[in-house]
Amino acid sequence: MSNLQPARGTHDILPDEMRAHRRVVGIAGEVAERYGYEFMATPVFEFSQVFKRTLGDTSDIVTKEMYTFIDKGDDEITLRPENTAGVARCYISEGLAQKAPVRFFYAGPMFRFERPQKGRLRQFHQIGIENIGIAGAMADIEVIAAGARILDELGVADKTVLELNTLGDAESRDAYRAVLVEYLEKRIDELSKESRERLTRNPLRVLDSKDEGDRKVVAGAPVYSDYLNDASRAFFDEVREGLAALDISYRLNPRLVRGLDYYSHTAFEFTTEHLGSQGAVMAGGRYDGLIGMMGGTATPGVGWAAGIERLAMLCGEAPAARRPIAVVPVGDEAKMPALKLSEELRRAGYRVDLGHSGNLSKRMKRANKVNASAALIIGEDELARGAATLRDLDSGEQEEAALASLVDRLARFR
Ligand code: ATP
Ligand code: MG
Numbered sequence: 110m111s112n113l114q115p116a117r118g119t120h121d122i123l124p125d126e127m128r129a130h131r132r133v134v135g136i137a138g139e140v141a142e143r144y145g146y147e148f149m150a151t152p153v154f155e156f157s158q159v160f161k162r163t164l165g166d167t168s169d170i171v172t173k174e175m176y177t178f179i180d181k182g183d184d185e186i187t188l189r190p191e192n193t194a195g196v197a198r199c200y201i202s203e204g205l206a207q208k209a210p211v212r213f214f215y216a217g218p219m220f221r222f223e224r225p226q227k228g229r230l231r232q233f234h235q236i237g238i239e240n241i242g243i244a245g246a247m248a249d250i251e252v253i254a255a256g257a258r259i260l261d262e263l264g265v266a267d268k269t270v271l272e273l274n275t276l277g278d279a280e281s282r283d284a285y286r287a288v289l290v291e292y293l294e295k296r297i298d299e300l301s302k303e304s305r306e307r308l309t310r311n312p313l314r315v316l317d318s319k320d321e322g323d324r325k326v327v328a329g330a331p332v333y334s335d336y337l338n339d340a341s342r343a344f345f346d347e348v349r350e351g352l353a354a355l356d357i358s359y360r361l362n363p364r365l366v367r368g369l370d371y372y373s374h375t376a377f378e379f380t381t382e383h384l385g386s387q388g389a390v391m392a393g394g395r396y397d398g399l400i401g402m403m404g405g406t407a408t409p410g411v412g413w414a415a416g417i418e419r420l421a422m423l424c425g426e427a428p429a430a431r432r433p434i435a436v437v438p439v440g441d442e443a444k445m446p447a448l449k450l451s452e453e454l455r456r457a458g459y460r461v462d463l464g465h466s467g468n469l470s471k472r473m474k475r476a477n478k479v480n481a482s483a484a485l486i487i488g489e490d491e492l493a494r495g496a497a498t499l500r501d502l503d504s505g506e507q508e509e510a511a512l513a514s515l516v517d518r519l520a521r522f523r
Contacts, residue, residue: 118223118231129427130234133420134216137236137259141214144255146238149213151195157187163194163371163402168311174221188220193396193412194403196239201405209242209408216417228387228419237393237414241400244409246344249375249395250351252411256391257357259415260379265423269379269390271359275348276313276366276376276394277333277341285336286312296326313366332363344374371398375411384419391415433462434522435476435502439469439488447487450497450512457516459523476502482522485515 115121122130138148157177164171176188189195192215205211216236223229238255240248253271260266276282290312297305301320308315316327337345352359359377367376376394384390393413401407421427434454438447451463462479464472469486476484486498491509499518500507510518 116231118225120230124430125427126421128430129421129424130417132428133263133417133424134236136262137415138214138216140259140262141238141255144212144238144251144258146212146214146240146255148215149196149199150215150217151189151192151199153218154186154188155195155198157185159194159198159403160187160190163197163399164190165311170221174223176220176222190219190221191414192217192219192235192237193239193399193410193414196241196412197396197399197403197405197410200241200400200408201403205241206406206408210248211239211241213239213241215239226387228384228416228422230418234417235414236417236420237412239410239412241410242408243411244397246347246351246375248409248411249348250355252393252413253348253352253375253377254355254357256379256393256413256415257355260391263420263424265381265390265420268383268423269381271357272362272365272378272380273348273352273359274362274365274376275334275337275341275345276373277337277345278373279398281333281337281341282313282373284338285331285333288331288336289313289315292330293326299326316364316366327364334363341374348375367392367394371396371402373397377413379415381419381423383423387419389416390419390423430480431460432480432482432522433460434519435462435464435472435479435481435484437464437469437472437476437484437486439486442489443487443492446492446512450485450487450515454516454519459519483519 160175161171170190175190178186180186196213196215200211216234218232218234220232222231225231238252240252257266257271260269290308293300293308293312293315297308299322300308300315301318301323304315304318304320304323315323318324318327365376365378372394374395378389379391380388381390382388391413393411395409395411397409399410436447436451438444447463451461454461462476462481464475473484481502483502484500486500491497496509496511497515498507499510
């Protein structure tokens with residue numbers, strides 16, 4: 110029944126992994142809130158134009174990775190491969206300019222047709238933040254600081270490195286693109302087929318090629334920082350000054366580029382060596398060109414996105430589930446009283462696992478299997494006395510407790 114497998118590149122998130130994901134989203138969302146970023150969500154699918162117009166016809170995402178289809182209303186729809194374009198679309202269509210600047214946090218599934226491997230899925234999940242409406246470097250610093258704090262509070266900061274670069278403004282980029290293309294064209298024979306294509310469509314992308322031959326060529330290429338105009342240089346200096354003031358260390362990586370035209374100035378990535386070849390954990394940058402490119406009033410923005418699966422893997426073992434109290438009725442007479450007691454305990458805030466079948470030893474096995482901290486055994490004798498046997502499943506100690514006093518007696522097992 111191979112068709113009952115999850116589709117290639119997708120997987121079921123069972124409770125252990127789900128707890129790990131929820132911890133990532135919970136901590137990240139709470140930290141983001143402290144920085145003023147509020148939870149929001151855009152739809153999982155959008156008109157394809159939202160992505161095609163913005164990600165450009167040459168990006169890897171648009172050319173190879175999008176899940177696009179015609180729906181029954183003849184609209185061309187794409188499952189979102191990332192969330193920045195959706196948030197920008199929302200900013201325009203919801204008229205959020207009135208509220209600018211806005212700060213958003215999101216978490217949810219993204220879809221890319223990729224070659225699946227560990228840490229690389231076709232349906233994966235991201236958290237991210239977007240800061241829209243602030244042109245100055247303080248926003249870039251804030252966004253990076255929030256990312257760094259999240260990694261710190263997740264306990265993975267020491268497993269990651271912040272890599273930083275600037276893409277400058279449009280003028281600087283045009284100047285650099287011209288010299289880069291000139292340099293690369295002279296060495297076109299040494300470039301991979303992919304990079305030869307990039308050369309005409311999106312030459313900056315050659316800089317982050319993973320191909321060995323490309324890397325050798327790139328090593329000798331002109332360096333972007335030599336072509337930054339004064340304004341771009343000043344912007345980058347302020348970002349660096351802010352990071353220094355906050356004691357956020359980073360490594361300059363002149364090869365770090367976002368391939369998309371709407372990016373400018375700050376580009377950054379938190380990377381790790383703990384996840385094999387999937388080293389990118391959190392990636393972001395400034396996208397001043399995006400909202401204008403979509404047809405809105407030109408509006409600056411900066412943000413990042415991070416893969417939840419990769420973050421959860423970095424965090425290591427999933428947090429333990431909350432331990433329940435096992436309620437164990439013995440005999441038919443005890444069924445209804447056990448049901449009522451369970452309900453009462455749940456109302457009082459306890460997690461309860463109510464045994465449903467089997468004899469006493471089977472139910473006690475079940476109590477151990479669900480890692481219950483205590484068992485409440487209710488048999489005929491106990492019932493007659495209006496009591497239950499309370500067993501501490503860690504120490505094995507047991508005592509009889511009046512049903513009326515149970516909510517309080519259980520307090521130490523909360
Ligand atoms: P990569 O270089 O690994 O392909 P990317 O540059 O495509 O990453 P972004 O588009 O910047 O990634 O997305 C931000 C983050 O989302 C990545 O740093 C990574 O943690 C996560 N991510 C991206 N693609 C996937 C995927 N297919 N499966 C799982 N996580 C992913
Ligand atoms: Mg990718």
